[in-house]
Structure formats: C-alpha cells, structure tokens
Amino acid sequence: MTEPRVVKPKAFEVVVTEVIQETPDSATLVFGTEEPVEYRAGQFLTIDPHQFKALASHTAYLEDLKGKKELVRAYSVCSAPGEPLAITIKEEPYVRKHSLHAPLLSPFLTYGIHPGMRMKVVGLTGPYTLPPDLAQRAQHVLHVVAGSGVVPNFSMLKDALKHHPAVRHTVVDSNKTWQDIIFGEALAKLQASFPDRLKLVHFLTRQPDVSALPGDVRPGRISREALLSLVPDVAATIAYVCGPAITSYERRAALQKGVSAEPRFLETTIGHLQALGFPNERIKRESFG
Numbered sequence: 001m002t003e004p005r006v007v008k009p010k011a012f013e014v015v016v017t018e019v020i021q022e023t024p025d026s027a028t029l030v031f032g033t034e035e036p037v038e039y040r041a042g043q044f045l046t047i048d049p050h051q052f053k054a055l056a057s058h059t060a061y062l063e064d065l066k067g068k069k070e071l072v073r074a075y076s077v078c079s080a081p082g083e084p085l086a087i088t089i090k091e092e093p094y095v096r097k098h099s100l101h102a103p104l105l106s107p108f109l110t111y112g113i114h115p116g117m118r119m120k121v122v123g124l125t126g127p128y129t130l131p132p133d134l135a136q137r138a139q140h141v142l143h144v145v146a147g148s149g150v151v152p153n154f155s156m157l158k159d160a161l162k163h164h165p166a167v168r169h170t171v172v173d174s175n176k177t178w179q180d181i182i183f184g185e186a187l188a189k190l191q192a193s194f195p196d197r198l199k200l201v202h203f204l205t206r207q208p209d210v211s212a213l214p215g216d217v218r219p220g221r222i223s224r225e226a227l228l229s230l231v232p233d234v235a236a237t238i239a240y241v242c243g244p245a246i247t248s249y250e251r252r253a254a255l256q257k258g259v260s261a262e263p264r265f266l267e268t269t270i271g272h273l274q275a276l277g278f279p280n281e282r283i284k285r286e287s288f289g
C-alpha cells in the first residue's frame, strides 16, 4: 500500500443525521456531509464552541475568567473510512475538587445535539493512525485505552480488521463500570466476527462484582503483569495507547508547587509498556488531556 497523500485540514459543514447514546454520559454524532470526507482511521476533527448560540454566555464568561479566547476542541472519529463520518463525545464532568472551571463543549455535544442540527468542523488531521504497511511492521496491535480513549482505536480496529487480514489485535479497555464501556456491544460483535484476530479484555475499576459479566472482564486497573500476559510477542507488536493524561493545567500547577504532576492513565500505561521492553517508536499515543 502506498503512503496516503497528506490532506490539509479544511473547514466544512456537517448535518447531524443520528445521535446515538452510547453510555449514560457519552453520545455518538453521525454526520452527513455535502462531499465525501477523506481521512485516515484514528484522526480527529475540531469544533469551535463559538458557533453555538446556546453556549455564547458560557463561552464569554469563561473567556472573562481565563482572560483568553476559548480554543477549539478536538474529537476523534469513531467511524472508519467508508462509513458515515461520526464522532463520540464523553461528557467531561464538573468536579469541584479537580475542575477549575465548568467544562464548556462536551456537555453540550453529549446532551444538546439533535438530528438535523448543522455545525462547522475542521479536519481531519492527526498522526494517531495505523501505518499503511502495518502488516510489514507488526503481526499484532495492542490497543490500551480508557474511557473515551477507545474512540480513535475503534476506528482503527474496524479499518485494520478489514484491510490488514494478517494482523491480530488485543483491545484492553479500562472503565469505571460495565455501563461506562463505550462501544461495548460493537466490540463484542467484532470479536465474535473475528475470533482468531481479536481479543477483548475489559478492566473495571469500580464494578462491585465482575464475575457474572460476559467475556474477559477483570477487576481493578490495567496492570503491568496483565499486559505482559497479553503480549507474549513484544517484538511483533505495536501499541496504541489513548486516554486521560496529565493536562497542561495540572503540569503547570504541579510546577508552581515544585512537585511532579501525578501520572494518569497514559503516563502509567506507557511506563508499563516501556518496562515490558516496548521501544518508544512502537508505542503510539494520543492524549485527551
């Protein structure tokens, strides 16, 4: 396969054709576009909050508080090329202890969008994609994701299962509870369709009892030992890690206090993979922080 040409992100309008509630606090928006959109699985588009009248006061208030313009937010595609363009948003909650300000765009995109609504987006872009010559580089892709981090990996997984028949996948997905798993049913269906090529393992950190849940569901956080047992073939594997990471705000706050920022999912997972012998260039990462 040849290297796809680099397409400059461009602004275009989409119309929401479907809103799918994935979990209590996440939703998929399926878009119709005037022209087909070229992109690679795993890429993202951006959405400017200023375009939404419903958010105008909130946006202006935050800009006054922060003393700067609110930036666009990035959302990965959950669709694979060839499917209708779609993104999945998980509401970022306001947690008094951790949040300096109430989150702006994600609550609106999760709960306030209806079919027929139009919005402007810019994209698609981003290097968190599979190489076109994946099968020459690896026999196995390890996806380690948490929460909405599953979104770009779901896109890549669908694409790779279709276009790279020689490559196996292991998806290790961390969530709080069973009901928080985004694309849970779709992932289980993919596993049933590709039993020899897809292994699916869920880790649940706050599920009281995992024993009655279907499939490979384990309690607690993703451990180094678990990853070791799931990846006996490190040299043949590329890892794609996506989920919460230390935010720039947390890094700055820690710096001011003269301490290091507390590692989050992304930093912890990368540490595990490095300890297992993954070289840096075989750990692809996307930070949602």
Ligand SMILES: Cc1cc2nc3c(=O)[nH]c(=O)nc-3n(C[C@H](O)[C@H](O)[C@H](O)COP(=O)(O)OP(=O)(O)OC[C@H]3O[C@@H](n4cnc5c(N)ncnc54)[C@H](O)[C@@H]3O)c2cc1C
Pocket (backbone or CB within 6 Å): 044, 066, 073, 074, 075, 076, 077, 087, 088, 089, 090, 091, 092, 098, 099, 100, 101, 102, 103, 104, 105, 106, 107, 126, 148, 151, 152, 249, 286, 287, 288, 289
């Ligand atoms: C490449 C990429 C892909 C992504 N893909 C997805 C995806 O597929 N799905 C998804 O749900 N999300 C995704 N995200 C995250 C998404 O872009 C947003 O960050 C998320 O939706 C939160 O946006 P928000 O406007 O709701 O919250 P924000 O208003 O951005 O607030 C988020 C948090 O930051 C804090 N904060 C904001 N501004 C400041 C400040 N000035 N000082 C201190 N703290 C501050 C807030 O208190 C809050 O806790 C992605 C991010 C990236 C970078």
